[in-house]
Amino acid sequence: MRELKEINRDLELSNQNMLELLHQHLSLKAEAMEAKKEGRLPILEDQSKMDGEKRITGLKDSPYEEELQEILHTIETAGKRVGSKCLFDFNIALIGFMGAGKSTISRYLKDKLAMEEVDVDAMIVKDQNMAIKDIFAEHGEEYFRKCESEAIIRLKDCRQSVISCGGGAVIREENVTNLKKISRIVLLTAAPETILSRVKTSDERPILNGNMNVEFIKELMAERADYYRKAADIIIETDHKTMNQICEELIQALILLKEQEKK
Incomplete structure (x- = not known):
C-alpha cells in the first residue's frame, strides 16, 4: 500500500488537472454559445445532457457511479449558466x-438556461402568509398592488434571473421603471379564448371570480393593452406554439435587441 504522503500528492495533482479541464469545458461552452449567436442558430438545441449520459454509461460499473452522476449534473448546470451569461x-x-x-x-x-426564477406573486404570498385571493378578499386590490410594488423594489439586486410578474404589475408606472432598471421586459400575449382555456379551472384568479368568460377577459385585456405595450421591450405571441418555440423566439428577440442597443 502506498504512503499517505504520496497519495495526497497525487490527489493535489488530480485536483489541478480537473480544474484545468473544467475551465476548458466551460470556455468551450461559452465559445459554442457565441457561435450560436453569431450564426443565428437555435439556442436551446443542446445535446450536452445526452452526451453526458453517454459518457457516464462507460462508467456504470464504477462503485462511484452515483457520485459521478451528481458531479456531471453540476457540470451541466454550470455550462448552462455560462451560456446564459453569454446571452x-x-x-x-x-x-x-x-x-x-x-x-x-x-x-x-x-431549466434550459440555469437562470434563477423569481415569481413576484409567490413573493407576496410568502410575505403576507396568505393566498392572493385571500389578500384581495381581506385587504382589497389596492393593498395587493402596494405589496406588489414593494416586492418589485426588492428585486433591485437580482442577476441572471427570470422574473414572472403578475398580470396587473405594469399598470403602475413605478413598477415599470423599477423593472427596466434591471431587466428587459417581455410581453407574452394570447387570445382571450386561449387565456380562458388556461385559467378556467383555477380559483386563484380573484379578478376573474364570477367573470370567467371570454367577453370579460377580452374587455379587461383591452383596458390593459396600452400599459402592456408601453412597458414591453419585445412582444411574443404564445398561441399555437410549443414551449420550446416560444422560448427560442424570445431569446432570439432579446439577442437582437441587445445588438441594437449597442449601435
Missing part, C-alpha cells in the same frame, strides 16, 4: 395577462 447581462421580466404563460415559460427558461 444576457440583464434579467428577463415576463409580463402579460393572467394565463399568458409567464410562470410556465419562466420555469422552462430556468
Whole structure:
C-alpha cells in the first residue's frame, strides 16, 4: 500500500488537472454559445445532457457511479449558466395577462438556461402568509398592488434571473421603471379564448371570480393593452406554439435587441 504522503500528492495533482479541464469545458461552452449567436442558430438545441449520459454509461460499473452522476449534473448546470451569461447581462421580466404563460415559460427558461426564477406573486404570498385571493378578499386590490410594488423594489439586486410578474404589475408606472432598471421586459400575449382555456379551472384568479368568460377577459385585456405595450421591450405571441418555440423566439428577440442597443 502506498504512503499517505504520496497519495495526497497525487490527489493535489488530480485536483489541478480537473480544474484545468473544467475551465476548458466551460470556455468551450461559452465559445459554442457565441457561435450560436453569431450564426443565428437555435439556442436551446443542446445535446450536452445526452452526451453526458453517454459518457457516464462507460462508467456504470464504477462503485462511484452515483457520485459521478451528481458531479456531471453540476457540470451541466454550470455550462448552462455560462451560456446564459453569454446571452444576457440583464434579467428577463415576463409580463402579460393572467394565463399568458409567464410562470410556465419562466420555469422552462430556468431549466434550459440555469437562470434563477423569481415569481413576484409567490413573493407576496410568502410575505403576507396568505393566498392572493385571500389578500384581495381581506385587504382589497389596492393593498395587493402596494405589496406588489414593494416586492418589485426588492428585486433591485437580482442577476441572471427570470422574473414572472403578475398580470396587473405594469399598470403602475413605478413598477415599470423599477423593472427596466434591471431587466428587459417581455410581453407574452394570447387570445382571450386561449387565456380562458388556461385559467378556467383555477380559483386563484380573484379578478376573474364570477367573470370567467371570454367577453370579460377580452374587455379587461383591452383596458390593459396600452400599459402592456408601453412597458414591453419585445412582444411574443404564445398561441399555437410549443414551449420550446416560444422560448427560442424570445431569446432570439432579446439577442437582437441587445445588438441594437449597442449601435
